[in-house]
Amino acid sequence: VQLQASGGGLVQAGGSLRLSCAASGRTFSNYGMSWFRQAPGKERDIVAAISRSGGSTYYADSVKGRFTISRDNAKNTVYLQMNSLKPEDTAVYYCAAGGAYNGAIYITAGDMRYWGKGTLVTVSS
Numbered sequence: 001v002q003l004q005a006s007g008g009g010l011v012q013a014g015g016s017l018r019l020s021c022a023a024s025g026r027t028f029s030n031y032g033m034s035w036f037r038q039a040p041g042k043e044r045d046i047v048a049a050i051s052r053s054g055g056s057t058y059y060a061d062s063v064k065g066r067f068t069i070s071r072d073n074a075k076n077t078v079y080l081q082m083n084s085l086k087p088e089d090t091a092v093y094y095c096a097a098g099g100a101y102n103g104a105i106y107i108t109a110g111d112m113r114y115w116g117k118g119t120l121v122t123v124s125s
Contacts, residue, residue, distance in 0.1 A: 001023050001025045002023065002116075003022070003023055003092065004022045004024075005019060005094065005095045006019070006022075007105070007121070008092075008119030008122075009121070010122045010124065011122070011123055011124070012123070015085050015123070016082060019093055019121075021078045022076060023076045024076065027121070029073040030100045031052065031097040031099070032033050032049065032050065032097070033069075033078040033098065034048065034082045034096050034098055034107065034112065035094070035111075036093070036109060038094060038118070039088075039091040043064075047059075048068075048105040049059065049069065049086060049106055050070070050109055051102075051105055056103055056104075056105055064071070067080060067084050069081075078092050082121070085121075087123045088123075092121075096109075096114060096115045098111055099111065
């Protein structure tokens with residue numbers, strides 16, 4: 001599956017952005033989807049994940065209450081709504097497709113099957 005992330009940009013602290021990740025090539029609804037991020041000099045970390053149907057979600061502690069992951073299987077797209085952004089949210093954000101187990105959440109980079117090119121989010125103080 002091919003993944004294309006978009007929606008990154010420069011925003012002031014406290015602002016909001018909505019990232020989108022459009023999928024093509026295979027049946028999107030067969031995959032649990034996740035968002036990761038990587039700040040300069042740091043490892044790639046999980047941000048949020050969602051199961052195939054959207055019925056289960058996961059959030060890293062650092063983004064709980066501020067970010068929301070969702071998906072529209074009819075549009076082959078997964079979203080990440082980011083509110084109350086902080087300078088420490090600055091990173092390249094990647095969407096990724098995990099496995100096909102129904103209801104499963106994929107939060108480990110090594111478990112992801114497909115990756116999109118990242119989109120840069122910069123939060124100024």
